[in-house]
Amino acid sequence: MNTTAPSRPCPVDDAAFTRPLARALARHTEALAAGQGPGVGRVAGSWVYTTVLIAWAEDHGLIPTRVRADAEPRRKQHLAAGGTLAGWIRSGLADLAAHPATACLTDPRYNPIGQAKPTEDMLRNLIDWWTTTAPDLAYATPDRGPASITGWLAGDLLQLAGDDRRKGNALCQTPWWICDFLCEHTLLPAITEWPRETLRVIDPACGTGHILTWAMIGLYQWYRSAGPGHPRCGPETAMRRVLAGLHGVELDPLTAAVARLRLTVTAAALLAADGALPAPLRLHDIPGWIRPRVAVGNALLAGQSDLNPPGTILDDTADYPGILTRGTYHAVIANPPYITVKDRATREAIRAAYRDVCVGQFSLSVPFTVLLFDLAIRGGKTATAPPPAQLDLF
Numbered sequence: 001m002n003t004t005a006p007s008r009p010c011p012v013d014d015a016a017f018t019r020p021l022a023r024a025l026a027r028h029t030e031a032l033a034a035g036q037g038p039g040v041g042r043v044a045g046s047w048v049y050t051t052v053l054i055a056w057a058e059d060h061g062l063i064p065t066r067v068r069a070d071a072e073p074r075r076k077q078h079l080a081a082g083g084t085l086a087g088w089i090r091s092g093l094a095d096l097a098a099h100p101a102t103a104c105l106t107d108p109r110y111n112p113i114g115q116a117k118p119t120e121d122m123l124r125n126l127i128d129w130w131t132t133t134a135p136d137l138a139y140a141t142p143d144r145g146p147a148s149i150t151g152w153l154a155g156d157l158l159q160l161a162g163d164d165r166r167k168g169n170a171l172c173q174t175p176w177w178i179c180d181f182l183c184e185h186t187l188l189p190a191i192t193e194w195p196r197e198t199l200r201v202i203d204p205a206c207g208t209g210h211i212l213t214w215a216m217i218g219l220y221q222w223y224r225s226a227g228p229g230h231p232r233c234g235p236e237t238a239m240r241r242v243l244a245g246l247h248g249v250e251l252d253p254l255t256a257a258v259a260r261l262r263l264t265v266t267a268a269a270l271l272a273a274d275g276a277l278p279a280p281l282r283l284h285d286i287p288g289w290i291r292p293r294v295a296v297g298n299a300l301l302a303g304q305s306d307l308n309p310p311g312t313i314l315d316d317t318a319d320y321p322g323i324l325t326r327g328t329y330h331a332v333i334a335n336p337p338y339i340t341v342k343d344r345a346t347r348e349a350i351r352a353a354y355r356d357v358c359v360g361q362f363s364l365s366v367p368f369t370v371l372l373f374d375l376a377i378r379g380g381k382t383a384t385a386p387p388p389a390q391l392d393l394f
Contacts (some may be wrong), residue, residue: 060137
């Protein structure tokens, strides 16, 4: 008789779980955008996605309840006192912004929800869905795959809440098993070659932080272990080394803000698991020194061109000195966008910066591949997930 316990699947891999969730979010985004005029798809998606982050944080006890059934009495009191559902959601967003690393979530340069206000009826339908129908975003730790506290599912859902970021920025999250493969073939060789150093690692097209999250977990485990050539670090020292060396750059401000949120919570969860932080975790209680280094900007052009690409309202790479300095990283890992650039000015600026490889209607994966190698130190490890057309070259 086979007594082996069946493996526990990871919900992020379960289409029966994720597809209905994605479809519901898309329907709510379409409903909020209806009748609001042109150009509001991104704003409507941001309203819906803000509730995704609130629900995920609630389900993990990180913030007070706002959109789940437990919050219904407090929500009714808020409305009875003259408050609005839009204000209630904004209060939940303020809860998410309680940490220094996540304060950007309420910054209009990052989160555009202030550019349009859905009707109360539309927001009521959205909150009623979270209260009565939407699934719990906290799940049991799977045998293989990311834990729900990492925000992996929440990160995936940004591209599914609407078409705007997926089509405009080619936001397409990297599956965890590809992250695992890429990190295994970069971080492990780098650790072996430079066992005593604090490894510098970057994803210059980091999205909501999937690769960075996977790398954070692996690096923390390495610094916490002892082996030939490297001593064991305590929890705080290990995490400080991780944060000192781990970097990301993302074009879209809200996407970058999500990466900062996820990495902040993941770092705290790792420390709490080692007894270095009290449990249960509360976002506002996470130490302020946990500040992930995720910049907003165009990694291909930052520091090389004065052009601010269309749709990019923020470039804060200067706040992270040296983040894109060539030849400074032990490991460079990315799953870059595969799209061609539609805007002529942006396309010509990238062509000028990467004139040796960018000819014709080039895919962004081409200059990003060059950037990966340029960012690495001599002997540094690089890995990417190239598009099928690029694979044909080998």
